Amino acid sequence: MDTSSMRNNARLAxxxxxxxxxxxxxxxxxxSLFLPQGLLYxxxxxxxxxxxxxxxxxxxxxxxxxxxxxPFILIHFYYNAxxxxxxxSYIMFFTAVVFAVxxxxxxxxxxxxxxxxxxxLIINFxxxxxxLGVFRYPELKKTFWYLxxxxxxxxxxxxxxxxxYEASYYSLLFAPVAVYFYLKLLLFKTKHAVLLFLMVTxxxxxxxxxxxxxxxxxxxxxxxCLQSKLFLRKKSVQRFLLFGILIAVIGVVTxxxxxxxxxxxxxxxxxxxxxxxxxxxxTYESFIxxxxxxxxxxILFGVxxxxxxxxxxxxxxxxxxxxxxxxRIPNTLSDTMATYGIVGLVIRxxxxxxxxxxxxxxxxxxxxAMFIFMFTYQFTGSFMTNVVEYVIWVLAFTPxxxxxxxxxxxxxxxxxxxxxxxxxxxxELNPVE
Numbered sequence: 001m002d003t004s005s006m007r008n009n010a011r012l013a014x015x016x017x018x019x020x021x022x023x024x025x026x027x028x029x030x031x032s033l034f035l036p037q038g039l040l041y042x043x044x045x046x047x048x049x050x051x052x053x054x055x056x057x058x059x060x061x062x063x064x065x066x067x068x069x070x071p072f073i074l075i076h077f078y079y080n081a082x083x084x085x086x087x088x089s090y091i092m093f094f095t096a097v098v099f100a101v102x103x104x105x106x107x108x109x110x111x112x113x114x115x116x117x118x119x120x121l122i123i124n125f126x127x128x129x130x131x132l133g134v135f136r137y138p139e140l141k142k143t144f145w146y147l148x149x150x151x152x153x154x155x156x157x158x159x160x161x162x163x164x165y166e167a168s169y170y171s172l173l174f175a176p177v178a179v180y181f182y183l184k185l186l187l188f189k190t191k192h193a194v195l196l197f198l199m200v201t202x203x204x205x206x207x208x209x210x211x212x213x214x215x216x217x218x219x220x221x222x223x224x225c226l227q228s229k230l231f232l233r234k235k236s237v238q239r240f241l242l243f244g245i246l247i248a249v250i251g252v253v254t255x256x257x258x259x260x261x262x263x264x265x266x267x268x269x270x271x272x273x274x275x276x277x278x279x280x281x282x283t284y285e286s287f288i289x290x291x292x293x294x295x296x297x298x299i300l301f302g303v304x305x306x307x308x309x310x311x312x313x314x315x316x317x318x319x320x321x322x323x324x325x326x327x328r329i330p331n332t333l334s335d336t337m338a339t340y341g342i343v344g345l346v347i348r349x350x351x352x353x354x355x356x357x358x359x360x361x362x363x364x365x366x367x368x369a370m371f372i373f374m375f376t377y378q379f380t381g382s383f384m385t386n387v388v389e390y391v392i393w394v395l396a397f398t399p400x401x402x403x404x405x406x407x408x409x410x411x412x413x414x415x416x417x418x419x420x421x422x423x424x425x426x427x428e429l430n431p432v433e
Contacts, residue, residue: 002395015053016111017111017112020111020112020116021108021112021115021116021119024116024120024121025116025119025123025367026041026042026276027042027099028120028124028173028174029120029123029124029127029162029163030163031102031164031258032164032165033163034161037165038194038229040095040387042095042096042099042387043092043095043096046094046095046098046099049098049099049102050098052102053098053101053105056105056109058101058105061101061104061105062097062098062101065094065097068347069090069093072301072302072304072340072344073090073304075298075301076301076302076303076304076305076307077295077304079297079298079301079303081303081304081307082306082307082310084306085305085306085307085309085310086304086305086306086307087306088306088307089305089306089365089385091218093305093384093385095387096385096386096387096390097390098391099387099390099391100279100387100391100394101392103108104392104394104398107394107395107398107399107400110136110396113400114180114401117176117177117181118179120177121177121181121199121200122199124162124174124177124199125199125202125203127144127162128160128162128202128203128206130144131144131145131160131162135158141158143163144160144162144163145158145159145161145162146158146159146160146161146166146167157208159206159207159209160203160206160207161209161210162205165208167207167208167209168207168209168211168212168381169388170207170209171204171207171209171212171386172209172212172377172381172382172386172388172389172392174204174207174212174392175212175215175373175377175392176392176395177214177285178200178201178204178216179216179219179220179366179369179370179373180366180401181196181200182200182216182220182306183365183366183369183404184196185197185237186220186231186234186237187230187365187404187409188403197240204216210267210271210361211282211377211380211381212377214380215373215376215377215380216373218372218373218376219369219372219373219376220369222372223368223369223372224366227409229364230409253388281330282330282331282380282381283331283379283380285319286330286331286334286335287330287331287333287334287337288319289312289315289316289319289329290329290334290335290337291337292315292319293308293311293312293315293329293338294337294338294341294342294414296311296315297311297317298341298418299341299342300341300342300343301340301341301343301344302337302338302339302340302341302343302344303338303339304339305339307339308328308329308335308338308339309327309328310328310329312328312338313327328383329383330381330382330383331378331380331381331382331383332377332378332382332383332384332386332389333345333378333379335383335384336348336384339366339384355397356371356397359396359397359398360396361396362406363405363406363407364399364401364402364404364405365403365404365405365406365409366369366395366400366401366404367396367397367398367399367400368393368396370392370393370395370396371396371397373392374389374392374393374396377389402403
């Protein structure tokens, strides 16, 4: 290969990486900015993404989407589905899948995802500092903060959302980045560890998205239980956990005495007493309503895309005793069940388990973490056409961070015991990045 060809290839590689970075930043920070709720720039850019797949000879991957959805279309229109809402939702579903497939192909082609995550972390923290700075200015405040009531009877408390439309959506976007850096802190020697921990944790806490925070906690706890010797080997981690627990206990006790009626504790109390409508609506009530909606058409095959907005109106009104402003099912599994019936739900669960074994998710700690997180979160929120959810599933089923490969750690763990150099535990166990 001559010098000019090498230069051209280098320029193309740099251009592709820059495009990937800009697309990632658009997806994370500005995807819904100035758009009506539910519409994203990645939806509007779907023709561009389709052309990109065509240029990379990957357009055939979308055939699986049509193989799954076409039989359901025939069945749903046999049951007189309303065409406008059906096709509108179908297009939104399709655009989410197109973006997820593009993301999958990008990872397979080794685009620099670690660089993207670092830039997202830095920009996110800068915007978080700005959000704190404009907190006292009402006109600017609503741009960065979600100002709706967090729980019935609780005082309105701002929740960080940045440029997204809702705090829990923002925290779900941030979850893959947060888990990546938490694993870095647990498994590798990291410079400025305290600062890094604060950059990850503070935005999450200020989003007050209990579902996402709880699922991240469950994910890290599960990994620690599975490999406690690995995840707790660093003395700094052990000290930090003890110190963190102590600070948390002191903070809870102090807050209870100073302000027992604060929104945080008020919502937790509402959750355990069954008064929190958001928690109920995202968990068990969503399945109850989904089953009631299914009975209006077909329990096996569901009511179809976009039909919940129509069929659900009288169902929601009868269940709650009043007309809710927005008729939707805020839970991925129950939304899938209402849309595609028991058959669709079984297919979804089957392929989730199938890809877990097919992709050998357990061989990489980051993939395993993403799988545990998303598998847990789908019981507590989201919706079936949420593009963020599909991006997380792609991260779970596609190798993206080789440094977290389980084999790296097992090799060094074995070498450590063979050499018996107990004074250099970290150097023996730490993989070379």
